[in-house]
Amino acid sequence: MRLKDKVAIITGAAGGIGFASVKRFLQEGAKVVLADFDKEQLDLRERELNEQGFNNFLTSVVDVSDRKSVDWMVRETVEAFGTIDVLINNAGITRDAMLTKMEPVDFQRVLEVNVAGVFNCTQAVIGQMLEKGSGKIINTSSVSGVYGNIGQTNYAASKAAVIGMTKTWAKELGKKGINVNSVVPGFTETNMVTTVPEKVIESIKGMIPLRRLGKPEDIANAYLFLASKEADYINGAVLHVDGGIMM
Numbered sequence: 001m002r003l004k005d006k007v008a009i010i011t012g013a014a015g016g017i018g019f020a021s022v023k024r025f026l027q028e029g030a031k032v033v034l035a036d037f038d039k040e041q042l043d044l045r046e047r048e049l050n051e052q053g054f055n056n057f058l059t060s061v062v063d064v065s066d067r068k069s070v071d072w073m074v075r076e077t078v079e080a081f082g083t084i085d086v087l088i089n090n091a092g093i094t095r096d097a098m099l100t101k102m103e104p105v106d107f108q109r110v111l112e113v114n115v116a117g118v119f120n121c122t123q124a125v126i127g128q129m130l131e132k133g134s135g136k137i138i139n140t141s142s143v144s145g146v147y148g149n150i151g152q153t154n155y156a157a158s159k160a161a162v163i164g165m166t167k168t169w170a171k172e173l174g175k176k177g178i179n180v181n182s183v184v185p186g187f188t189e190t191n192m193v194t195t196v197p198e199k200v201i202e203s204i205k206g207m208i209p210l211r212r213l214g215k216p217e218d219i220a221n222a223y224l225f226l227a228s229k230e231a232d233y234i235n236g237a238v239l240h241v242d243g244g245i246m247m
């Protein structure tokens, strides 16, 4: 019960990594808000959790890129659970194309969700955390943001920005009792990688010393650790969970 009675918002909770994290957090005693854009998938996830006997959770349909929608989700959370202890900024999208073919609208949208979305959610919860002088914020970056990746001008820029925001907030908020850290997943088996051509996947596996893609649970375990008391002295970290793809 490493998160007993802690209230955690997980964005992108209906997706692969997000939902694995929801289950992990519920198993550890947290009260969890599943925040996601995709209502249909969210309903399926809700049904699955009910079938498994979990009831300490709330689903909220939210577009993280829309501040009003985020404020509503945060209000719902506080009404239901009274406070917010943990925010996992996990929602993210790709719109891959080579630089020469990338549509400006796709460049823009990826930044709106992956960068402004992280800003919106963090700014919306920070008042609660400052008031009680504690909180854990975990931002999801990517190996693409650290090393670059063919076809991902927009996404790599957005995920590098996530690391910049993490380090800035770690400096601004540390003295207020709030820890801010970033997780850098490598290629992980979720819907997001289904767009990657098989040839590319094989060459990626060849670059990973552990010779496999990540599983959603691998990333969920890192979120759990950083959200737990065991990580109280970790702040501004950039934790790679990538099988050692590049060092």
Ligand code: CAA
Binding pocket: 094, 096, 097, 098, 101, 141, 142, 143, 144, 149, 150, 151, 152, 155, 185, 186, 187, 188, 192, 193, 195, 196, 197, 200
């Ligand atoms: N490594 C080496 N070469 C690559 C490559 C790669 N990763 N990706 C593409 N290329 C090469 C192709 O082999 C091709 O070479 P030739 O011209 O010599 O044939 C050239 O680049 C152009 O590629 P395409 O023919 O595929 O061009 P396209 O315009 O049809 O598609 C693309 C471009 C959409 C970027 C497509 O190649 C693609 O989807 N690539 C994968 C992008 C990727 O890795 N996305 C990661 C998604 S998962 C994720 O984002 C999670 C995370 O955080 C890591």
Ligand code: NAI
Binding pocket: 011, 012, 013, 014, 015, 016, 017, 018, 035, 036, 037, 038, 041, 062, 063, 064, 065, 089, 090, 091, 092, 093, 113, 117, 140, 141, 142, 143, 184, 185, 186, 187, 188, 189, 190, 191, 192, 193
């Ligand atoms: P996924 O596609 O399974 O899940 C992403 C979830 O985010 C989806 O449920 C989607 O509905 C939600 N979402 C998208 N736009 C949203 C918005 N505007 N508002 C609210 N929710 C929104 O992808 P996955 O793999 O679970 O991704 C989770 C995070 O991990 C993302 O930030 C992604 O960039 C990051 N990541 C994933 C890697 C991978 O290989 N799968 C590697 C590195 C990072």
